[in-house]
Amino acid sequence: MSRIQTTFDALKQQNRRALIPFFTAGDPHPSLTVPLMHAMVAAGADVIELGVPFSDPMADGPTIQRASERALKQGMSLRGVLNLVAEFRQQDNSTPVVLMGYGNPIEAMGWDVFAQRCAEVGVDGVLTVDFPPEESHDAFEYLQAHGIDPIFLLAPTTEDARVEQVAKLARGYVYYVSLKGVTGAGNLDLSAIEQKLPQLRKHIKLPIGVGFGIRDAVTAQAVAKLCDGVVVGSRIVQEIENSNDATVIANVSALVNELRLAINQA
Amino acid sequence: MYNYPDSTGHFGQFGGIYMAETLIPAVEELRVQYLRYQNDPEFKAEFAYELKHYVGRPSPIYHAKNWSDRLGGAQIYLKREDLNHTGAHKINNAIGQALLAKRMGKKRVIAETGAGMHGVATATVAARFGMECIVYMGAEDIQRQSPNVYRMKLLGATVVPVESGSKTLKDACNEAIRDWVTNVESTFYIFGTAAGPHPYPMMVRDFQCVIGNEAKIQMPEMIGRQPDAVIACVGGGSNAIGLFYPYIEEENVQIIGVEAGGYGIASGQHAAPLTANAKVGVLHGNRVNLMQDENGQITETHSISAGLDYPGVGPEHCWLKEIGRAQYVAINDDEAMRAFHDLCRFEGIIPALESSHALAHAAKIAPEMSKDKALLVNLSGRGDKDINTVARLSGIAL
Structure with missing residues (x-):
């Protein structure tokens, strides 16, 4: 059984929701990525979404764009991200790690090599923002051959028939983008999420994580009442951006802990 | 017989629709609407009229x-x-897409531009058809092409400088896509070249x-x-x-x-x-x-x-x-x-x-x-x- 499924099964038994922090690998520095991952787990993260930096992050707002730029300036690459996951696994063999990014760095490496490396280093899921199911056949054959879960996005604009199609391909969990916009935008509409989720549940039997636009503990708690996992990205990346090397671990830990406590009360 | 793209927008291994989920329904709607109007006599006649009398x-x-x-x-x-x-040739495509936007009830158009010619063409058709127009342009290109920036402004468009990345055309595209994802229901993206997700490469080609x-x-x-x-x-x-x-x-x-x-x-x-x-x-x-x-x-x-x-x-x-x-x-x-x-x-x-x-x-x-x-x-x-x-x-x- 995959780490993702084990994690969500355990959470379900405890009637808890997953906290899924996102940050960009290599930001602010590659040497801080693994310590940040461990710190997040210690502060209550259930799954870690690790961003693979890309030169042209079209679905991201300014906060994550800047994180990508910082990481690329530090020499971060897909190869480097995979090595960091291997390093993380030396001390943590249970927390699921999902890589999130754009398709071209994977294309450049080759999906077969990438999927094999993911399995070797202990990556559990892969979310490729700009690869919809229509263009993903070969990619996902490679991922599944190596037991890696393809994670898909669903959006407020996704119609029923497409939800059904995604349900057939998705593994691990499904990531519902809670607003029409880029990451880090602030116009999340709780009632719209509340309306949409039952429609998704008709077809999606996997856990549903909700993200985009969750910027504080109050929102995280409200969203957690509606779904199985809460993804917080830009807010964490912002905390990294506003910290220095000496304070970043403590600051991010405090933020993740605050979110954890809020979600626990959902 | 040469007959490309295929129904899924592929030219052999090239093309396709590599977009984030939020925009997939938008490009699908565009595809359906374009196929509907592509051979519609009234659409074709209006396009031909504009090309003759306006262009x-x-x-x-x-x-x-x-x-x-x-x-x-x-x-x-x-x-x-x-x-x-x-x-420039850009106006041919801008008119075609604006006529489609009009039929789809979109009152706001966005565009990316490099040299500014597509931005000017889009600002022009937006003025002609009474649409709000936002043009994304790399900050470096704004320096290189200042006369076109002013032309767009004269035509009533808002020109947004893009400071990310190399501050040129590709970054303007990124920013336009971000706008589209945010305003997908009200907005038509008048894409300037025969690239991007299907149906754009086919549609822009057909208009050109x-x-x-x-x-x-x-x-x-x-x-x-x-x-x-x-x-x-x-x-x-x-x-x-x-x-x-x-x-x-x-x-x-x-x-x-x-x-x-x-x-x-x-x-x-x-x-x-x-x-x-x-x-x-x-x-x-x-x-x-x-x-x-x-x-x-x-x-x-x-x-x-x-x-x-x-x-x-x-x-x-x-x-x-x-x-x-x-x-x-x-x-x-x-x-x-x-x-x-x-x-x-x-x-x-x-x-x-x-x-x-x-x-x-x-x-x-x-x-x-x-x-x-x-x-x-x-x-x-x-x-x-x-x-x-x-x-x-x-x-x-x-």
């Missing part, structure tokens, strides 16, 4: 006799897209094909036959595909696309993914030859011409190269500049720096050909917008 089509073909004589070989003919309203369709009628009228080669510059490649597509099945007509060689292919500082055999990758919604590093990060490009300064190229050009129907070459900055000045001095036409690349290649091959051969070059735009760049490179302050 001023058909654009003439001009025999550049002085220049041809000086070069001493093949005769060079120019398809005068520079004479269109707004001064008026160029080649006219030429196929005009050339026999002028010289009694079709030209030996058709030549056009290729950034994303919309003016080129508009000229090339109607000639694909004319087997005796050679098809040559001219990319921006910048400081030379060997320098690595260029915008010529096809000529440089760049690896196939995915950016801005489609799979194409793409300038990138070994880690799949998109590399910064260089061209003297903002409109060609783009790391990718339309998928149909990748396909035409792969099947061997078209040939792609690169022209360096200095070669393009020489052709720019030659056309000014010998024919009294100021060409766009983009089009100057196509002109320069014609000038390169014409002398090796006999005088009874004919080259048809797409003069895709006029060069008024480029005078600041040219003056600066000549050490002249305006």
